[in-house]
Amino acid sequence: MSDRLVIILLILAAIGLPTRVAANEVAIAPAIEPTGLPPLGAVWREANPYRGNPLAIEIGHTAFNQACARCHGADASTHAAPAPDLRNLNRYCRRIAAPELNAACMRDNDAYFAKTVRQGKVIVGVTHMPPWEGVLKQELAWAILSFIESRVGGK
Template sequence: TAFNQACSRCHGVDAVNKGQVGPDLLKMDRSCPRIADPAIRQMCILDQDDFFLKSVQEGKTRVGVVHMPAWKEVLPPAAIWTIRTFLESRSR
């Protein structure tokens, strides 16, 4: 519900991207599972978590243009992690 309220207009309902303005978030986590070394794989996942949290909290601004609004005043960290878990569960 949180995802569809806050994110779906740019990332697709239930994160199914049908040409919306934002990138396909179900493709974010494809690279880490392919890493054979467990320690490096874990580092990759932590790095992705960090990138996800920062992306959502700060939004995305390039050369002064807001491509994605910041959510840190709207969504507490627990809600952002719940959205992340939702996305991971649907990742393909």
């Protein structure tokens, strides 16, 4: 197969992905500030420092609805949204009962969340999700993850 044909096939595959929302979407920062949460500085954490923190869940709820809901569904609660249901993110970890393995799984999950949010999902030039680096504060990103996890099992 020629290189050009391979490239054309890759582009077609990317455009055809069912989860695609719209090409060249841009990230718009939420209006809410992470007031009251411990500040995290410029260097991204590897794991969620706010897991289970009620204030983080509350702030994350608002931030999610302002920044993520238009693609992932209001309140992280709908299956009809065009982008994946983020409550499923840690579904594999939830099946692991052994505490140490579960914690390791959650650490991987946190790292995947942070990487995905910062880099977005840009696949062969098509923006499935815009990158949030420089737009979304780290504090708000972890607050959003804390909120999403609080929604697991909800409608």
